[in-house]
Amino acid sequence: MITSSIVKLLLLIPLLFSGADALSMDYYMMSCPFMEQIISNTVNQALNRNPGLAAGLLRLHFHDCFVQGCDGSVLIDSTNDNMAEKDSPANLSLQGYEVIDRMKELIEDQCPGVVSCADIVALAAREAVFWAGGPYYDIPRGRKDGRRSRIEDTINLPAPTLNSTELINMFGKHGFTAQELVALSGGHTLGVARCASFKHRLSNFDEANDVDPVMDSSFAMALSRTCGDGDDVRVAFDRTRNSFDTGYFNALQRGMGVLSSDQTLFSDPRTRRVVNGYAMNEAMFFLDFEQAVTKMGLMNVKEGNQGEVRRNCRRVN
């Protein structure tokens, strides 16, 4: 009798552990019940002061997930013997690190060593989207933080020069459909791009054209003037850079996509119908974005002892 109870108990142990490690909506319910409140208060305060950070927080989540999975690797600082992801050219214009640090400090004060940086990034992006007028979606928590952050891994981030086929292939490798690619690209309803990211479209475009022929010509002229002031000048993706809305898709329809990786989604018949659908139906965009960004937030997540809960998001423990 006693032996069979012990055997049952032994059989249960792995189940109990995998249950505790798996992602879930109420992962921190007992261990850190106020973490969600801290995240939403801190994000709201930061964005009320600087609305442009909404874009920064959403982009941080994307760049985190596409490199080594959603494991907070983008937050790690370089050291003498390791160049980290954040020092890659693709990441130099990321913003929002201080907001993440602030949330982490406040959370560590309440429940030390419990809430991962990867979860904070994912939840901060969710709050940012909602703050900007986008959908509110629930996401599973329990991601662990990774211990690796290397500049060379950022090769997995898409370049703004990619065409639709390259984007479809790249996102397809991560399990996303072409429709999900368009929904996720809708993240560009927030924020800005530096001239460095699209200036190749404005002069000596190819043998036949000086500027990118799919770009609206007066828009091209305006951008050329603006970018005369240098590579670091920033241009909004759409007319409402701090509002999560359909403005980005409307811009693509007018030939006013800023990056070639944006405009290509309208040029290609495989994705144009999705762009047109989202442009006229905000509810559809919101629903698809919600699903796609939740899926992105589950990319290669680390569970249990595959990772750790960093005490400081900028350093492995």
Ligand code: HEM
């Ligand atoms: C489809 C492939 C994508 C490419 C090629 C791409 C590329 C870029 C580039 C080049 C910039 C401007 C960087 C600069 O000039 O400093 C940018 C900004 C941004 N990206 Fe993407 N991106 C893509 C997908 C996404 C996704 C999936 C999201 C989120 C769901 C996203 C969110 C953002 C945001 C919010 C900004 C503005 C950041 C700010 O203003 O601080 N991007 N992206």
